[in-house]
Amino acid sequence: MHARIGPACLLRRGVVCQTCVDVCDARALRYDMRGGGAGEVRLNQDACTGCGDCLPVCPVGAIALQGGDDA
Template sequence: MSIQARSPSFRKALTGRSADFRPPWSSETSIKSDCTSCSRCIDACPEAILKPGPGNTPVVDFNAGVCTFCKACAQACPEPVFSDTSEPPWALVAQISDGCMLSMGIGCQLCTDICDRSALRLDLRVRPVGRIAINHEACTGCGACLPLCPTDAITLGEHIEEARHEG
């Protein structure tokens, strides 16, 4: 059996959940309180990555493509669902789990090849085959790397700054 990128339905079957992300510049709270399920944001998305989710409210489907942060969804929405688009779209960045093929000693760098911002790079200092290093400052959370990972080791999550201890 070959390893292939899994569809969200397969992921949901394995884990009992799917990874639903709300559109950039929105939140679960703003969707629940202000979204009327009119689908204007979904229709406006040039990348066609916004899909109807719970209650026909918008969710991002990264298996359909990458978010270019074009702001079309926010501009199309007549309700106060979206925040100021001059601010960062969200605090999501790529995160890599121990399920990465590199941690199993198998060479892979599909995620680094697709990352336009070079936020993911192969660090060959870790033996035997390296590891993926994430530049959290460069990562926009666009989702380009998510559907390519053959082991679903990449997720998006909020970047938490680690406290620096001075000694």
């Protein structure tokens, strides 16, 4: 299992947010502003433990867990 950030993420609407990055102890989420606009949060699937800590903190519920070991 790993997290997946969906299209509801506020960054896609130009609203700055890094709440999920701050709670990820595994440092699987990284804020990247190189794409322009408000930037985006990138997920390192290899680092993600699937702990789910980032799901409840997202103000718009943009994050979900998906997949298994073979995903």
